[in-house]
Amino acid sequence: MVVDKNKDNELAVVKLTTKGRFRLLDYDNGKSRYNSQIETLDDEGKSIRVRVGKKFIPANKNKDMPQKYVREIKNKCLYGNTPYKQENHRKLEELKKND
Numbered sequence: 001m002v003v004d005k006n007k008d009n010e011l012a013v014v015k016l017t018t019k020g021r022f023r024l025l026d027y028d029n030g031k032s033r034y035n036s037q038i039e040t041l042d043d044e045g046k047s048i049r050v051r052v053g054k055k056f057i058p059a060n061k062n063k064d065m066p067q068k069y070v071r072e073i074k075n076k077c078l079y080g081n082t083p084y085k086q087e088n089h090r091k092l093e094e095l096k097k098n099d
Contacts (some may be wrong), residue, residue, distance in 0.1 A: 001065055003038060004072040006095050010047040012040050014073055022076060028068050030059075036071060036082035040091045 004012040020033035042048050076089045 001034075001070065001073065003070060003077070004092060004095065007099050008047075009049055009050060010095060012038050012092055012095050013037070013048055014038055014077060022073075022080075024069055024072065027065070029064055029065075035078045036080060036088070037084045038077050040095050054083040070083050 001014050001016050002011050003014055012036070014034050017033050017035070018031055020035045022036060024032045025033075040048060066078055067094040076082065078085065078092070082088075
């Protein structure tokens with residue numbers, strides 16, 4: 001799930017899972033658990049971008065998550081009780097440094 005992006009359309013994402021540490025209590029449209037790590041690079045060390053037929057593929061429109069949940073996840077990753085808080089702040093600062 002995309003939590004932020006910069007002007008070059010490089011994405012900051014949080015992976016939704018079925019076994020993550022945190023859970024969206026009243027979200028019931030697909031995977032509702034997540035870990036509190038924000039990712040800005042793919043497994044090859046490249047910026048995450050929307051690429052047709054590649055690694056990051058946007059979900060169908062009927063599976064779009066409401067902004068309420070996106071804000072909740074982003075706030076939990078940046079300000080919640082998580083060991084990745086400082087790392088998440090650093091990653092978002094790097095992403096936004098040229099905006």
